[in-house]
Amino acid sequence: MLQELSIRNLAVIERIRVSYHRGFQVLTGETGAGKSIIIDAMGLVAGGRGSADMIRHGCDRAEVEAVFDLPESHPVWGALQRLGIQGDPQEALIIRRELQAQGKSAARINGQHVTLAMLREAGEHLVNIHGQHEHQSLLRTDRHLEWLDSFAGEAIQPLKSAYQDQYREYVSVNRELKELEDLTRQQMQMLDLYRYQLEEIAEARLKSGEDEALAEERRKLAHAEKLADAASGAYDLLHGAKGLSVLSKAISRLEEIVKVDPDRLSPLLEQLQSAFYNAEDVAHQLRDYRDDIEFNPERLSHIEQRLDLLFSLKRKYGESVEEILAYHARIQAETDRLENRDERLKELSESEERLRAELEAKAELLSGIRRDVSRQLARAVESELKDLQMERAIFEVRLESGTLSPTGSDLAEFLLSTNPGEPPKPLARIASGGEMSRIMLALKAIFSRIDQIPVLVFDEVDTGVSGRAAQAVAEKLSRLSCHCQVFAITHLPQVACMADYQYEIRKQVTEDGRTATSVKELAREDRVEELARMLGGVEVTDKTRHHAQEMLSLAEGQKNAC
Numbered sequence: 001m002l003q004e005l006s007i008r009n010l011a012v013i014e015r016i017r018v019s020y021h022r023g024f025q026v027l028t029g030e031t032g033a034g035k036s037i038i039i040d041a042m043g044l045v046a047g048g049r050g051s052a053d054m055i056r057h058g059c060d061r062a063e064v065e066a067v068f069d070l071p072e073s074h075p076v077w078g079a080l081q082r083l084g085i086q087g088d089p090q091e092a093l094i095i096r097r098e099l100q101a102q103g104k105s106a107a108r109i110n111g112q113h114v115t116l117a118m119l120r121e122a123g124e125h126l127v128n129i130h131g132q133h134e135h136q137s138l139l140r141t142d143r144h145l146e147w148l149d150s151f152a153g154e155a156i157q158p159l160k161s162a163y164q165d166q167y168r169e170y171v172s173v174n175r176e177l178k179e180l181e182d183l184t185r186q187q188m189q190m191l192d193l194y195r196y197q198l199e200e201i202a203e204a205r206l207k208s209g210e211d212e213a214l215a216e217e218r219r220k221l222a223h224a225e226k227l228a229d230a231a232s233g234a235y236d237l238l239h240g241a242k243g244l245s246v247l248s249k250a251i252s253r254l255e256e257i258v259k260v261d262p263d264r265l266s267p268l269l270e271q272l273q274s275a276f277y278n279a280e281d282v283a284h285q286l287r288d289y290r291d292d293i294e295f296n297p298e299r300l301s302h303i304e305q306r307l308d309l310l311f312s313l314k315r316k317y318g319e320s321v322e323e324i325l326a327y328h329a330r331i332q333a334e335t336d337r338l339e340n341r342d343e344r345l346k347e348l349s350e351s352e353e354r355l356r357a358e359l360e361a362k363a364e365l366l367s368g369i370r371r372d373v374s375r376q377l378a379r380a381v382e383s384e385l386k387d388l389q390m391e392r393a394i395f396e397v398r399l400e401s402g403t404l405s406p407t408g409s410d411l412a413e414f415l416l417s418t419n420p421g422e423p424p425k426p427l428a429r430i431a432s433g434g435e436m437s438r439i440m441l442a443l444k445a446i447f448s449r450i451d452q453i454p455v456l457v458f459d460e461v462d463t464g465v466s467g468r469a470a471q472a473v474a475e476k477l478s479r480l481s482c483h484c485q486v487f488a489i490t491h492l493p494q495v496a497c498m499a500d501y502q503y504e505i506r507k508q509v510t511e512d513g514r515t516a517t518s519v520k521e522l523a524r525e526d527r528v529e530e531l532a533r534m535l536g537g538v539e540v541t542d543k544t545r546h547h548a549q550e551m552l553s554l555a556e557g558q559k560n561a562c
Contacts, residue, residue: 001485002042002127002455003092004067009056010099011037012507014516024481026496027489027519028530029505034517035489038505039129039459042066042487044097046127047120052103060101068093068126068454075452076125083118085109095119095126129457130444139428145370145412147443148397151380152373153450156366160407163362167406170355177348180341194335197317201328204313206321211310218303238283247276356404363409370399370410377446384442387479389472390435393417396424437461441473445480456480458488462495474498478559493534493548497555502527528552 006017012034027035044050045066055062070076072089080087087093087110097119098106107119114122149156237243251272258265310321317324337344374397381395394417402411415424418435427439441461448456462473474495480486481500490496502522510516522530531548532540 001069002066003069004065005038005041005045006063006065007038007041008063009059010041010062010064011054011056012515012517013037013041014056014510014514016517016519018503018519018521020485020487021501022481022485023500024478024486024488024498025501025503026499027487027503027505028491028496028534030507031491033505033507035505036459037517038519039457039487039489042127042455042457043129044099045095045119046123046129047107047116048123048129050097050099050105052099052101055099055101062099063096064098065094065096068095070126070454074125074454076122079122079125080109083114083121085112085114085118085122093126095122125453127455127457128444128448128451128453130440130459130461141411141413141426144397144414145407145410147414147447148370148374148377148412149407150447151377151450152369155373156369159362159365159369163359163366163408164406166355166359166362167404170352170359170404173348173351173355177345177352180337180345180348191335191338194331194338197331198328198335201313201317201324204309206310206313206325208322208325211307211321214303214307214310218307234286238279238286244276244279244283247272247279251276359404360409363404366408367399367401367410370408370412374399374412380446381439381442384445384476385438387472387476388438388442389469390418390438392420394424395439435464437463437465438469438473441476445476448480448484453484455485455487458486460489460491462488462490462492466492470494474555475558491534493531493551496534497527497531497548497551498559500559502530504530524552 001022002020004017004019007013008015018038027038029035040048040054041064044064050062069092070089074089076093077087077089094108094110096108100106105116107114107116109119109122149160251269254265254269254272258269313324314320317327378395378397382393385391385393385395396415398413398415400411400413401409403409414427416427416435416439417424427436441458444456444458458477461477462470465473470492471494474492475498477486477488477495478498478500488495488499496502504520504522504526505517506520507515507517520526528545528548529540531551532544535547535551536544
């Protein structure tokens with residue numbers, strides 16, 4: 001469950017911290033008070049998109065933090081482990097999301113920085129938000145197969161995964177086959193050019209990094225005489241009368257007098273001796289360096305020719321020896337492909353035929369599972385709809401065969417009949433807004449038991465319903481809260497009174513003239529006042545208060561014990 005939600009500088013919310021409970025909770029308040037901002041905040045901690053526009057005016061960032069209390073068996077712990085995020089089921093799970101005015105976003109799970117994709121993967125196990133826009137997903141037939149397969153669960157998942165792996169292989173084979181079939185005469189004529197280039201590069205016998213090594217060797221050979229003269233001159237100076245011999249004589253003079261004034265002369269003597277040994281070592285190294293200098297005009301000429309060849313190849317094939325070798329590998333692969341086109345075409349055609357046959361067989365198995373599951377889903381939805389005052393509704397899943405696709409060969413569409421004697425028709429053609437709300441609620445009720453998502457959020461799911469239908473929606477939400485924590489934004493007192501907890505969202509003007517939204521958990525007497533406002537509008541009378549009190553008492557008696 002969601003234990004606590006903290007929001008700072010999000011839209012008109014300056015700073016709030018709200019504790020929540022298990023069961024069914026409603027958020028009520030005047031239109032525009034900021035109820036949807038609470039839902040937006042929940043969406044942010046679940047990995048929803050955020051933008052700088054959501055930050056409170058005049059602030060440089062917005063922050064949302066959610067604390068979840070989850071059992072050890074909950075699937076989110078496995079998801080966190082796969083993502084490399086530390087989590088202890090014995091402790092709370094803390095998610096923090098930050099939006100910055102510069103447009104950047106940061107997220108943390110248990111204090112560890114995560115990407116938005118990682119947050120979204122974890123959030124899918126934690127919060128499911130149903131807003132009014134989600135009605136549209138019921139009208140999109142491309143989503144219906146997704147719903148059906150989700151209901152099938154493990155009955156279809158292994159086979160579907162195997163099918164999808166093979167389908168990706170099939171697509172890859174098909175793409176390569178088409179590319180080979182589409183080779184033009186001009187591409188085939190490139191073979192002669194590729195062969196010439198391969199031969200030219202191969203004859204050069206290139207070695208990685210040789211251009212740099214040759215350039216360095218050329219530099220030394222070209223300046224061999226200058227290097228030798230300088231090294232020899234320096235060596236002669238060190239070994240001459242003004243070199244090491246002068247240092248040696250100076251050391252002898254100091255050694256004669258060091259005992260007279262050891263405190264001041266001993267350090268000077270040590271420095272002079274060190275200078276002598278260092279100079280002697282340098283002299284030996286200069287001699288060796290001079291002796292190693294190579295005078296080889298023939299080698300210099302060979303290097304010049306080799307570098308000219310490399311320069312010519314670089315102008316054609318790349319800026320370095322490594323790029324030339326990489327180009328050689330590419331055109332070698334392309335040459336092989338062109339030279340073996342006919343053989344590869346035959347091989348790919350056979351693979352495509354084999355894969356297609358295997359995919360069709362798997363797709364047929366998938367269709368069989370879906371036909372069975374579609375009947376089960378139809379019965380489950382009709383059962384839920386009966387609880388929602390749609391006793392005579394007939395729900396069907398129509399499956400039709402299509403071409404092979406990433407999900408098989410099936411096309412699924414939800415059909416509904418709300419009037420006796422009328423055949424089921426596509427939802428878009430017959431369902432009203434209130435009926436769509438109840439169909440979606442029915443599906444959510446079914447899938448909440450499958451998904452194990454602990455927090456379900458409904459943003460005005462009661463849109464378009466009233467009277468007994470509204471009461472049925474309220475009762476369904478209450479029963480739904482037996483297996484998960486349910487939040488609902490509502491303007492209907494029939495729904496609000498069935499909640500276990502009620503929060504009033506209120507917008508007010510602060511002392512500094514700014515608008516701020518506050519959230520208050522209502523005690524029973526406050527709930528009566530808020531329900532009276534929802535019943536009576538602007539003017540709350542003793543009669544509306546009495547009616548609200550009666551509704552609350554009746555609701556307490558109607559709630560099912562979980």
